[in-house]
Amino acid sequence: MFAGAPSAGHPGADHGRARRRRARSLRELLTGWAFVGPASVIVLGLSIFPAGWSFLLGLQSWNGFTDPVFVGGANFAEIFSDPDFLGAVEHTALYTVLFVPMSVLAGLFLAVALNRRIRLIGFYRTAIFVPFVASAAATGILSTYLFDPQYGLVNNVLRSLGLPTPGWLQDQSQAMLVIALMSLWGQAAFTTVIYLAALQDVPGELIEAARLDGANRWQTFWRIIWPHLSPVTVFTVIWQTIQAIQLFDLVFTSTRGGPLGATTTIVYYVYQKAFRELQFGAGSAAALVLFALTLLITLGVVVYSRRRGMEAF
Amino acid sequence: MTSAGTRPAAAPHLGRATITVEGASTDRIATAPRRRRTRFSLWHLVLMPIALLFLIPFVQMFLAALSPAAELQRFPPPFVPSRIDFSGFVALFTQSDVLLWLLNTVIVSAAGIISHLVLCSLAGYGFARLRFAGRKVGILLIIATIMVPTQLLMVPTYILFANGFRIVNTLAAAIVPWLASAFGIFLMRQFFLSLPAELEEAGTIDGANRWQVFFRIVLPLAKPALATLAIFTLLGSWNDLVWPLIAINDSNAFTLQLGLSNFQGTRQTQWTLLMAGNVVATLPLILFFLAAQRHFVATMTFSGLRG
Structure with a gap:
């Protein structure tokens, strides 16, 4: 001024x-x-x-x-001795382990696949991106239909191929996998877009130089492009992990935590404690544990990537 | 997310995000640097099945919504219905308050978008350009709140809405959380920082005050950022489930998402009705996406690179 x-x-x-x-x-x-x-x-x-x-x-x-x-720390003592909470932590961890690698690898793969000028590329891109607008409520209802053991499309296809037809969302050991797959359907666009933007930032001269030195596509990707993407990879891993441990919407709209509590997550536990059982203290304590977990994971990945010399943050 | 604003090392992300807001990098996504190939690409064999796999859930949704109810109860139900039948929609509109819920959702989203556009662009400009006491602390606090997960806020916000504002069970409970956001302020601030300051100085010399400069010179240049902000708010508010779920019990104040999720307990096997409800909730956003895909992609990119 x-x-x-x-x-x-x-x-x-x-x-x-x-x-x-x-x-x-x-x-x-x-x-x-x-x-x-x-x-x-x-x-x-x-x-x-x-x-x-x-x-x-x-x-x-x-x-x-x-x-x-x-009551001081009594709420924390209560939730940590509550098998429901420990189960919720376990289910959240299972979902995170399923969803994060899938979404990061899918994003990377789809970005590489979509990063070219071929016919129909606009159609491919739109098809992969458009599920991003589907709400958790719509996705949840849709997944209960698609994966319905009797009337669902998935089992109809399996049945016509003569394959076994699992219980999916009604099976304790498979429900979380289905939720992870449906999350991936809606969220793949996100990691794909991030990687696509990052791929554009890889200097073309580097790739040219590697080619001239006789590297094939595979070598060029892993030796030149992949290291360039590592800050983005660190970021997407952190981001998707934070999203994953906050899973609630899709569980609420597909299984309501069932069958037999197999898909109860930490946030679902918070919701039940606070708004179903009206235990605001215990609910808040569980939310605070989640917050601490978020900070720890972020810090852990940042420290790890610093050690490895990746300048992500 | 993580250390934005606290460490200069975050700058590359911020820089790139700013470019995105201007719409540049979405164009770059659309045009890959590879040379055009004339022969058939083997990538079609990979991409076509994946694309169809991603579309199938939506196709199933539309087909089931347009099926005669009896056909979906048959075993096994046909993927393509024998005829198009609107009885699912008829049941949906006559047996539930879906029109009211749709109206509620439109109100929530419209209020959120208008409020976001006005308040966040004002605040973004203020934090980017104006010099006043408390500016730095203010923007730091706002960026810090991006790190606070919504789940931590659920319980106290519910109590605040119930005992403080007394808006529980009204549509206001769904609207208030979408009036402004840290993300929106941050996005607009990054955009205004990227504009050359000379434009505004010219206006100031001509004797215009800050408000005139903002509304006449700066805001018209901000259309790409405003589009990103509007889409971000639309997606978030239209699809929001958590806030309405905890704060609204009265079905007259249900949003579409809340009404849909409530169907699940009550109409478990009425597939045509459920899928018709899904269509009503999803189709507007799908059409919007198809019309403005470039801006949606910009929004996704920015929300990913915000940290």
């Missing part, structure tokens, strides 16, 4: 100048906060304030009606 410039060359007006400067900085302060104030109040009011409150709630026993009672 043009601070101080206009008032130069007016000797003897020091007092007035100082007052004008004060008035201007007050006006700038008001203008600035008029621009940023409304959005800031909403965003901070709906995040910083509740986040701080949840730390307090985690230390209280409260059902929303009677007065809250301070």
Whole structure:
């Protein structure tokens, strides 16, 4: 801006100048906060304030009606001795282990496949990207239909091929796999787009040079392109892991945590504790464990990638 | 996500994200650097089956929604119905309040988009260009909130909505969380930082004040970023389930997603009705996606590279 410039060359007006400067900085302060104030109040009011409150709630026993009672770490002791919570942690870990590698590898593969000029490429890209707009509710209902053991398309195809027809979402050992597959259907677009953007940033000269040195496509990819993508890979692994351990919507709309609790995740546990059993304290404690887990995983991957010399963050 | 704004090392991501907002890198996605090939590419053999696999769930959804109900109860049900039948839609519209829920969702999304466009672009500009006390702390706090998972906020926000604002069981409970977002402010700030400051200085010299500069000079240039912001808000608010689920129990204030997820317990085997409901919830976004694919891809890229 043009601070101080206009008032130069007016000797003897020091007092007035100082007052004008004060008035201007007050006006700038008001203008600035008029621009940023409304959005800031909403965003901070709906995040910083509740986040701080949840730390307090985690230390209280409260059902929303009677007065809250301070219980210290009792909520944490309770959830960690609750087999349902430990099961939820286990199911969340299973989903994460299934979903994260699948979504990162699928994204990488699809990006490489889509990163070329061939006929129909627009159709391929649209087909792979369009499930991204499907909501969890729609995806959940759709998966219960597609994977219905009797009437579902998947088992109809398997049956006509003479293959065994599993119970899928109604089978304790398969339900989480189906949820991971349907998540992949909706989310593959995301990692694909990220990798596509990153592939465009690989310098063409490097690839040319490798070719001239006699490297084949396979070698060029793993020796030249893949190392270039590593910051993006670190990022997508972190991002998808954070998404995975927060799984809730799709479970709620497909299995409601069943069969026999086999797909209860940590967030599902939070939902049940807080909003079904009205144990706000225990629910908040479980949410805090999830938050700590998120920070630990992020920190772990960042430290690991620093050690390996990948400048991702 | 992670350390944006706290370490300069995050800069490459931010830089790239800014380019994306201008629409440049989506164009680059569309045009791969490889030379055009005339012979048949073997990649078709890979891509065609994958593309069809990704489309099949939607195809199944549309076909089932248009099937006669009895055919889906047959064993095994045909993939392609013998005739097109709208009884699923008729049942949906007559036996449920789906039109009301659709209206509710439209209200939530429209309010969210308008509010996002106004408030986040104002705040983004303020944080990018104006100099005032508290600016740096403000933007740091806002970026930090991107790290706080929604799940941590569920319980206290519910209590706040129930006991503080007293908006539980009203549509307002679904609207308020979508009025503004840290992501939206951050996106607009990155965009305004990428604009050359000379444009605005010219306006200031001509005697326009900050508001006139913003509305007359800056905002018209921000259309690509505003499109990204609108799509981000549309996707999030239209498909949101968690907030309505915990805060709304009254079926008059249901959103479409909440109504759909509620069907599941009550109409488990009415497949035509369920799939018709899915079509109503999904088709608007699919059409939108087909019409503005480039902007959707830009939105995805930016939300991925925001950290």
